[in-house]
Amino acid sequence: MSDNSTLSELDRPNSYIGRSVPRPNIRRLLEGRGTYTDDIVLPRMAHVAFHRSPHAHAMIKSINSEAAAQVPGVIRIVTGRELAEVMTPWVGVLSHLAGMKSAPQHAIAVNQVCWQGEAVAAVVAENRAVAEDGVELIEVEYDELPVVADMETALDEGTHVIHPELGDNLIFQRELDVGDVDAAFAEADEVVEETYRFGRHTGVTTEPRIIIADYEPAEDNLTVYLSSQAPHMMKNLYAKHLDMEEDKVRVICKDVGGSFGIKVHTYADEMATVALSKLLKRPVKFLADRLESFVTDIHARDHRVKIRLGIKKDGTITGMEFDDLTGVGPYSMYPRTSGIEANQVVVLTGGPYTFKNYRAKATVVALNLNLMCQYRAVGHPIACAIAEGIVDDAARAIGMDPAEVRRKNLIPDDAYPYIANSGLTYEKLSHHQCLDKLLEMMDYDGLRQEQAELREKGVYRGIGLASMIEVTNPSPMFYGAGGAFISAQDGVTVRMDHNGGVTASTSITEQGQGADAITAQIVASSVGVDIEKVRVVSGDTEVTPYGGGTWASRATGIGGEAALRAGKQLRQNIKVIAGAMLQAEPDTLDVQGGTVVDIDTGKERLALSEVGRVVYFRGDTLPKDLQPELVVSRHYVPKEFPFTFTNGIQAFHVEVDTDTGFVKLLKCWVVEDCGTVINPQLVDGQIRGGVIQGVGGAMLEHCIYDDNGQLQNANMADYMVPMAVEMPDIEIAHCSSPTKDSELGAKGAGEAGTCGAPGAVMNAINDALSPLSAKVNNMPFTPEKVLKALGKV
Amino acid sequence: MKAPSFDYVKVQSLPELLGVLVERGDDAKIIAGGQSLVPTLNMRLSAPEILIDINGLEELKGIAVADGYLRIGALTRHYELGRSDEVAAHAPLLAQALPHIAHEAIRSRGTFGGSIANADPAAELPACLLALRGRLVIAGQNGERTVDVADFFHGLYETAIEPEEVLVAAEIPVLGGGERAAFDELVMRHGDYAIVGLAAMAKADGEILSDVRLSFFSVEGKPVLAAAAADAVNGKPLNEEVLQAAQAALENDLDPLSDLYNTAATKLHLARVLTGRVLSKLASGGA
Amino acid sequence: MSTLYPVTVTVNGSPVTRHVEARLSLSDFLRQELELTGTHVGCEQGVCGACTVRLDGRITRSCLVFAVQADGGEIETVEGLSDNGEIDDLQTAFHERNALQCGYCTPGMLITANELLKKNPSASRAEIREELSGNYCRCTGYHAIVDAVETTGRQRQGGAK
Incomplete structure (x- = not known):
C-alpha cells in the first residue's frame, strides 16, 4: 500500500496495518451491551437538574428556592454563590494567542447571567424527574441587561459591554500580512470579491453530554465517569478548580456516544456536578438532556467573511485578502479558548495554493449567546469554503474550468517541503495526484457533458470541487505552548501475560472512531501476535499512560506511533528472553502469529505461551543476569513540525429544483491523503461521517437566535441535521504521503470530511445556478435562500 | 426532560371516559397514540393532573x-x-x-x-x-x-x-365516479412537517377538472381551502394559462404564516409551485 | 409521593411486574427498572429513534409511550432480539461493514432496519434510506449502514429462495 522502503516495520509478516479489520470489541455495542455513562448506577447516586436563565443577559436579584426545597425527594438546592466556595472560576485564554481576554466564568452564575441557558441554581434530588420538579418551582428575580446578539455591532461605541472590567467586547484579533497584496490585485486581470456567512451550528451527539461525579470524603478521592475525549485534561481541571491533589482524581470514560469535539471542553454544568458531589459527599449524576444540550453544548462556525481574490487571465491567482468576523459566547471557552477557530481560518485559508500575497484578519467578539468553541474540523470548513468559493468565482470571471484553475494553482506535488503563507511547513502533500484521481473517479468530463445536456432541458445540476489542507497531529505548539495542561503526547503500555496474550493501555480515547481497533492492529503487528490476542484499555486515567486523548485528528498519528514503538520494544524483549531459552541470538529470531520463529526460515521455535510460562512461573531457569521485562511503555510527541498537514479534495454533484429552491445531493466523492492508512474501512468511516457534518452546516443545521439572544430551535425537531434520505452515497479513494516524523507515518483523518464538504456543496449549487446568474453565499442553504438568490421570492 | 407528575386512568368504555371528563374537566388530557402529546409532556409544555388513556375503547x-x-x-x-x-x-x-x-x-x-x-x-x-x-x-x-x-x-x-x-x-x-385525488408536500427532510403541503380532490372529465378542492396545510393556523384558485380551474381544460391563473389566485386564498425558516412570501411561492404540480397530477389521472 | 401504578409486561419473553409512576416513560422503565440499557435515549421527543423497541409486534419509540400504557403488552428490545438470533445476520453485517461507530444509535437502527427487511428484503438503497430516515446517526454518514442493510437483505432473499 505504501512506500516499502520506509515502512518495513509496517510490512511485517501477518501485519494488520493497512487492512480493513472489523473493529474488535464492538459486538457488544451491536447487542445493546455497551456501557455508556448513563448506564452506570452508583450507590447513593443523586441526580442534578439546573434552573437555567431564560434571559440572555441579566443580573440575578434574588433566588427563592423555598417551594422547591419542599418537594419530596429533593436533597439540596445550591446557588452559584454557595458553589463558588467549593469551586474556583476559570478564564479561557491561552498565552500564545496574544491579546486574548475573557472574564472569569463560574460553574453556576453568581451575579450575572450571560446567555440563555446559563445555570442559575442546581437542584439535587433522588431522581431526575424530581430534580426537574424542583427546578420548576425555583423563582428567580432578574434585572434584564441589554443583550449583545449581533457580531457586526458588538464592538461599536454605545454597544453594551458584557464584562465592563474588560473594557470592550473584543476577545481576540489576529492579522497576517504576507507579500504585497495590493500589488497582487493591481497585477490581476480580475479581482473578485464576495461575503460569505456561516450559520452557527453544533455537534448533536446522539448521546448527550453526561457525567457522574463520585467524591469519596474518607480518602478525599474523586472518581468522575464522563463521556469525554480528553480524560487526562479533565482530571487536571477538576483537581485545579476543586483545590484537590490531582493524584486523588480519576476520570473514567466508558463507551462514548459520539463526541466530534463537543465533549472536549469544560462545561460549567459538568464542573458544577463535580463540585456538588464534593459538597454533598455522594455521587451526583448530570445528563444534559436534549433541550439543555442545544443551549449549552458548544456552538461553532458563526462567521462572516469578506474576501477578495486576484486572478490573471491565464488562471494564475495573484493574491487574496479577507476579513473574518466571528461572534462567540460571553466567555471564551475553557481551556481551549474560543479564539482557535478564527485563528485557524487565518492560518489555513488558501493553503492548498501557491499564491504568495496574503492578507488575513480575524476578529472574535463576545456575544450574549451560548459559548462557541472547537467542533470537528475547527475553522477548516470556513477556511476551505471561502477560498474554494472565491476560486470558483474567479474561474467564472475568467471563463476557465474550475478544475483547471485548481490544477494551475495547487502546490506542485514535487515542491515539498513547502512553507505556507502562514509560515508553517507542509512536509509532503499530494494535491495534484488527488485532483487527478478525483476527476477520474467521478468522470468529471462525463458529468460536465451531462450537465450541459440537462441544462437544455431545464434541469440544473452542478459540480462543486473543494481542495483542502487539514491540520493533524498537533505538537505542543497548539495548546501546551499557551500554558494549558493539554498534552500533545500520548503513551501506550503493552504487557504480555503468561499465555501470550497482550494488553495495551493507551492514552488515546475511543469515541467510536476506532482508536481501540487501530491500537490493537498496530500492537498485534508490531509484537507479532494475532489481533484476537490483544486487548486494549483506554479511557481511564488510573490505568492508562498520561496523554492527550482524541481531538485535532491526532489519536492515530500520535497514539498509534506510541503503540508501534511499545509493541516493537516488547517484541525485542521477547526475542531476548526466547534467545536465552533457545540459546540463539535474539536477532536471528522474530515473533510472528504468537510464536517465536527463525527470522530467515520462519520455522516455529517457541510459543509465546511458553515464553510467558517460563518468565512468570519458572524464572529460575533463565540466566541470572537476564531480567525479563514483558511490560513496555513508549510515548510519542510530534517534534519535527508544529502540525502534520494532510490534504485532499472533495466533489459534490447536486441538482437544484429552481421552482422550489430545493437542492438534492446526488453524489459525493472524496480523495484523501492521510499518510499511512492503518484501517481503510475506518478511515472511510471517518471521512463519510465528517462529510455529513459538513453537509449539515451547508444545508440544514443552524442555531437560530433572535435579537434577544433567544435560541429559536433548541430541540431536535426544529434543529435539523441530515438524515439518511438527505445524504448521497460517498465514494472515497486514497493517496498516501506518510509523514517521516514517525515510523508509522500516519496523519489524521477525522476531520477532513467536515472540512471540505461545505465548500464543495456550495460550489456545486452555485455551479448549478450559474446559467441563471444566481449565487448563494449564506449557509445553511435553505430552499428560501436559493429562491431568494433566484429572485423568486 | 421528564414529564411532570400526573395521575393515570385507562378507561374501558365511552361512558366511563365521558364520566371522567366531566369529573376532572380541564385538569385532564386524553392520550391516544401520544406521538404529539408525550413530547409536550416531556418538555413540560403541558401539565395535566390526569392522563386519560383511551386506547382500550x-x-x-x-x-x-x-x-x-x-x-x-x-x-x-x-x-x-x-x-x-x-x-x-x-x-x-x-x-x-x-x-x-x-x-x-x-x-x-x-x-x-x-x-x-x-x-x-x-x-x-x-x-x-x-x-x-x-x-x-x-x-x-x-x-x-x-x-x-x-x-x-x-x-x-x-x-x-x-x-x-x-x-x-x-x-x-366514498370516492365518486370521476373523482381523483392528489397529494404533495415540500419538506426539508423526509418525514418532517411540511413547509407547505397540498391535499387535493377533483372530478375529472378528460383534462377538464371540476369540483376542485385544494386543501393547504402548514400555511395558516388551520388547513385552508383555496377557493379562488379552484374557481380558476373549475370547468376548464387544464393548460398553462389556467394553471397560472390558479397560482395567481392563491394570493386571495392564502395568508401564510412565516416560520423559522420561511417567510410568508416563500410559503406563498411554494404553495403556487405545489398547486401547479398537484393540478397537473389531477389532470393526468391522479395517483 | 406520587401514585404508583402496577405494570405487568412481557419483556423479551419473560413476564415482569413493577410499580411505577405514571410519568415514567417506557424507555426509562426498560433502562432503569429492568436494567435493559441497550435501549438508548437521545431526545425524549420521538425524533432520534435511538429508543426504538418492538411493542406488541410493532416498532415503537419507547420514549413516547408511558410504561403504564404498555401494561399487558409484549416488548422486545435489542437484548432480546440478540439473544434469540433474530437480528444476528444484520449485526454481523453491521460489524463487518463498520456500520456503527459510537454505537449509540445502533440498537434503534438495527430494530428499524430489521423491520424493513422483514417487509422488503429487496429494498433499494433509496428505499433503505427512506425507511431509516427516522433514526439519527451522527457518526457514519449512513453510507455504511445502507451497505450493511442492503447486504443483509440480499442474504435473506437468497436464503428464502
Missing part, C-alpha cells in the same frame, strides 16, 4: 363503509390506515398522504383521530379531511353529534370538540 376503533361513507374510527393507527383496502379504494387521498406522515415507528402508534383532534396546522390528515369533505362524529354527555369538517377546525390546535367531548370517528363520502 373499542367504540373508537375500526374502518367500515356504510351508507356511502367511509367511517374511520378515531383510534385507527396510521399504519392501519395505510394498509386498509377500504381506505385505498374509497379515500385514496389518505393512502397517498400516509407515507409522508413521520416515520414507521411513529405510524405504529399515532392515531387518525389524534391527528385530527390535535389540529396541528402542519399535519397532513386534517387537510385531507377538508379536501374530502368529511364530517366528524363527536361524543359527549348528550350523545353523539356530527360536525362538518368545514366547521371543525377553528384555529391553531383548536377544534369544535368541547372539553367534555371526544372524537369518535370521521366519516368521509
Whole structure:
C-alpha cells in the first residue's frame, strides 16, 4: 500500500496495518451491551437538574428556592454563590494567542447571567424527574441587561459591554500580512470579491453530554465517569478548580456516544456536578438532556467573511485578502479558548495554493449567546469554503474550468517541503495526484457533458470541487505552548501475560472512531501476535499512560506511533528472553502469529505461551543476569513540525429544483491523503461521517437566535441535521504521503470530511445556478435562500 | 426532560371516559397514540393532573363503509390506515398522504383521530379531511353529534370538540365516479412537517377538472381551502394559462404564516409551485 | 409521593411486574427498572429513534409511550432480539461493514432496519434510506449502514429462495 522502503516495520509478516479489520470489541455495542455513562448506577447516586436563565443577559436579584426545597425527594438546592466556595472560576485564554481576554466564568452564575441557558441554581434530588420538579418551582428575580446578539455591532461605541472590567467586547484579533497584496490585485486581470456567512451550528451527539461525579470524603478521592475525549485534561481541571491533589482524581470514560469535539471542553454544568458531589459527599449524576444540550453544548462556525481574490487571465491567482468576523459566547471557552477557530481560518485559508500575497484578519467578539468553541474540523470548513468559493468565482470571471484553475494553482506535488503563507511547513502533500484521481473517479468530463445536456432541458445540476489542507497531529505548539495542561503526547503500555496474550493501555480515547481497533492492529503487528490476542484499555486515567486523548485528528498519528514503538520494544524483549531459552541470538529470531520463529526460515521455535510460562512461573531457569521485562511503555510527541498537514479534495454533484429552491445531493466523492492508512474501512468511516457534518452546516443545521439572544430551535425537531434520505452515497479513494516524523507515518483523518464538504456543496449549487446568474453565499442553504438568490421570492 | 407528575386512568368504555371528563374537566388530557402529546409532556409544555388513556375503547376503533361513507374510527393507527383496502379504494387521498406522515415507528402508534383532534396546522390528515369533505362524529354527555369538517377546525390546535367531548370517528363520502385525488408536500427532510403541503380532490372529465378542492396545510393556523384558485380551474381544460391563473389566485386564498425558516412570501411561492404540480397530477389521472 | 401504578409486561419473553409512576416513560422503565440499557435515549421527543423497541409486534419509540400504557403488552428490545438470533445476520453485517461507530444509535437502527427487511428484503438503497430516515446517526454518514442493510437483505432473499 505504501512506500516499502520506509515502512518495513509496517510490512511485517501477518501485519494488520493497512487492512480493513472489523473493529474488535464492538459486538457488544451491536447487542445493546455497551456501557455508556448513563448506564452506570452508583450507590447513593443523586441526580442534578439546573434552573437555567431564560434571559440572555441579566443580573440575578434574588433566588427563592423555598417551594422547591419542599418537594419530596429533593436533597439540596445550591446557588452559584454557595458553589463558588467549593469551586474556583476559570478564564479561557491561552498565552500564545496574544491579546486574548475573557472574564472569569463560574460553574453556576453568581451575579450575572450571560446567555440563555446559563445555570442559575442546581437542584439535587433522588431522581431526575424530581430534580426537574424542583427546578420548576425555583423563582428567580432578574434585572434584564441589554443583550449583545449581533457580531457586526458588538464592538461599536454605545454597544453594551458584557464584562465592563474588560473594557470592550473584543476577545481576540489576529492579522497576517504576507507579500504585497495590493500589488497582487493591481497585477490581476480580475479581482473578485464576495461575503460569505456561516450559520452557527453544533455537534448533536446522539448521546448527550453526561457525567457522574463520585467524591469519596474518607480518602478525599474523586472518581468522575464522563463521556469525554480528553480524560487526562479533565482530571487536571477538576483537581485545579476543586483545590484537590490531582493524584486523588480519576476520570473514567466508558463507551462514548459520539463526541466530534463537543465533549472536549469544560462545561460549567459538568464542573458544577463535580463540585456538588464534593459538597454533598455522594455521587451526583448530570445528563444534559436534549433541550439543555442545544443551549449549552458548544456552538461553532458563526462567521462572516469578506474576501477578495486576484486572478490573471491565464488562471494564475495573484493574491487574496479577507476579513473574518466571528461572534462567540460571553466567555471564551475553557481551556481551549474560543479564539482557535478564527485563528485557524487565518492560518489555513488558501493553503492548498501557491499564491504568495496574503492578507488575513480575524476578529472574535463576545456575544450574549451560548459559548462557541472547537467542533470537528475547527475553522477548516470556513477556511476551505471561502477560498474554494472565491476560486470558483474567479474561474467564472475568467471563463476557465474550475478544475483547471485548481490544477494551475495547487502546490506542485514535487515542491515539498513547502512553507505556507502562514509560515508553517507542509512536509509532503499530494494535491495534484488527488485532483487527478478525483476527476477520474467521478468522470468529471462525463458529468460536465451531462450537465450541459440537462441544462437544455431545464434541469440544473452542478459540480462543486473543494481542495483542502487539514491540520493533524498537533505538537505542543497548539495548546501546551499557551500554558494549558493539554498534552500533545500520548503513551501506550503493552504487557504480555503468561499465555501470550497482550494488553495495551493507551492514552488515546475511543469515541467510536476506532482508536481501540487501530491500537490493537498496530500492537498485534508490531509484537507479532494475532489481533484476537490483544486487548486494549483506554479511557481511564488510573490505568492508562498520561496523554492527550482524541481531538485535532491526532489519536492515530500520535497514539498509534506510541503503540508501534511499545509493541516493537516488547517484541525485542521477547526475542531476548526466547534467545536465552533457545540459546540463539535474539536477532536471528522474530515473533510472528504468537510464536517465536527463525527470522530467515520462519520455522516455529517457541510459543509465546511458553515464553510467558517460563518468565512468570519458572524464572529460575533463565540466566541470572537476564531480567525479563514483558511490560513496555513508549510515548510519542510530534517534534519535527508544529502540525502534520494532510490534504485532499472533495466533489459534490447536486441538482437544484429552481421552482422550489430545493437542492438534492446526488453524489459525493472524496480523495484523501492521510499518510499511512492503518484501517481503510475506518478511515472511510471517518471521512463519510465528517462529510455529513459538513453537509449539515451547508444545508440544514443552524442555531437560530433572535435579537434577544433567544435560541429559536433548541430541540431536535426544529434543529435539523441530515438524515439518511438527505445524504448521497460517498465514494472515497486514497493517496498516501506518510509523514517521516514517525515510523508509522500516519496523519489524521477525522476531520477532513467536515472540512471540505461545505465548500464543495456550495460550489456545486452555485455551479448549478450559474446559467441563471444566481449565487448563494449564506449557509445553511435553505430552499428560501436559493429562491431568494433566484429572485423568486 | 421528564414529564411532570400526573395521575393515570385507562378507561374501558365511552361512558366511563365521558364520566371522567366531566369529573376532572380541564385538569385532564386524553392520550391516544401520544406521538404529539408525550413530547409536550416531556418538555413540560403541558401539565395535566390526569392522563386519560383511551386506547382500550373499542367504540373508537375500526374502518367500515356504510351508507356511502367511509367511517374511520378515531383510534385507527396510521399504519392501519395505510394498509386498509377500504381506505385505498374509497379515500385514496389518505393512502397517498400516509407515507409522508413521520416515520414507521411513529405510524405504529399515532392515531387518525389524534391527528385530527390535535389540529396541528402542519399535519397532513386534517387537510385531507377538508379536501374530502368529511364530517366528524363527536361524543359527549348528550350523545353523539356530527360536525362538518368545514366547521371543525377553528384555529391553531383548536377544534369544535368541547372539553367534555371526544372524537369518535370521521366519516368521509366514498370516492365518486370521476373523482381523483392528489397529494404533495415540500419538506426539508423526509418525514418532517411540511413547509407547505397540498391535499387535493377533483372530478375529472378528460383534462377538464371540476369540483376542485385544494386543501393547504402548514400555511395558516388551520388547513385552508383555496377557493379562488379552484374557481380558476373549475370547468376548464387544464393548460398553462389556467394553471397560472390558479397560482395567481392563491394570493386571495392564502395568508401564510412565516416560520423559522420561511417567510410568508416563500410559503406563498411554494404553495403556487405545489398547486401547479398537484393540478397537473389531477389532470393526468391522479395517483 | 406520587401514585404508583402496577405494570405487568412481557419483556423479551419473560413476564415482569413493577410499580411505577405514571410519568415514567417506557424507555426509562426498560433502562432503569429492568436494567435493559441497550435501549438508548437521545431526545425524549420521538425524533432520534435511538429508543426504538418492538411493542406488541410493532416498532415503537419507547420514549413516547408511558410504561403504564404498555401494561399487558409484549416488548422486545435489542437484548432480546440478540439473544434469540433474530437480528444476528444484520449485526454481523453491521460489524463487518463498520456500520456503527459510537454505537449509540445502533440498537434503534438495527430494530428499524430489521423491520424493513422483514417487509422488503429487496429494498433499494433509496428505499433503505427512506425507511431509516427516522433514526439519527451522527457518526457514519449512513453510507455504511445502507451497505450493511442492503447486504443483509440480499442474504435473506437468497436464503428464502
